[in-house]
Amino acid sequence: MEHLLLLFVLSLFHINGNFCSEIIGGKEAAPHSRPYMAFLELEDYCGGVLVKPNWILTAAHCKVTNDSYAILGAHNLKDTHEQQKIGIKRAIQHPGFDEALLSNDIQLLQLEKNATLNKFVDVFPLPKGEEKIEGKLCSVAGWGQTDPKKKERSEVLREANLTIVDNDVCKKKYNKTNRPITDSMVCAGPLKKRNDDTCGGDSGGPLLCDKKYVGITSFGVADCGNPKFPSVYTRLTEDYLKWIRTTIRGDYSETITT
Secondary structure (H helix, E strand, C coil): CHHHHHHHHHHCECCCHHHECEEECCEECCCCCCCCEEEEECCCEEEEEEEECCEEEECCCCCCCCCCEEEECCCECCCCCCCEEEEEEEEEECCCCECCCCECCCEEEEECCCCCCCCCCCCCCCCCCCCCCCCCEEEEEECCECCCCCCCECCECEEEEEEEECHHHHHHHCCCCCCCCCCCEEEEEECCCCCCEEEECCCCCEEEECCEEEEEEEECECCCCCCCCCEEEEECCHHHHHHHHHHHHCCCCCCECC
16 A cells, blocks of 8 residues: 555656656746746757857756757747757756656756857856845746646646745645755746746746755656645756856867766
């Protein structure tokens, strides 16, 4: 009986990146108001942030293949006029990434060439240090599904507002799962009487608080938008920021994918 109960509980939670793909609730973003956003066509699809002209920051569980690429400058994915499609030269997962626990769920993608920066495509600066986020109103964005019961993704970029949830509260919510909430994670949930949330192929997209980059969409429950279960984001801690900067400064001349 205990074994069956555990299986039921775990079935409520995402078990891989294929489930991480949607903005629930929220609204359509103003066209090209987030020029740093990247749509990643990978084994499935994910979001990401252009942090340097040839570097994208995303989640480590977003699986890169030999024919993966990034689309920059998109609002409506069907409108390719201002888009830049660039191949991925190298995928560098954090060395401590644990796929089962989704700890250290952070990854850098080196593009095959620099993006052309303009009003449709631009970099988003990394914070100088770990930001204070307690009690902050935050936002998320992505092209994922708008209904967790339907597989169709949104063709236009959508966004939603969330509020930070205390980590101790979040830990209690997730204490029956196999994914413990750590200090390098941050939880965010919908505002009162709303179901706004991330879920699915929104993975890798940014969590912004006071317009500052503080987290990366990582995982949550399958019942997206459930106010009882906030979604979980990799927090951009001092250690992660140091790893990002050190990795970007390195010489990665060879082409490999994960």
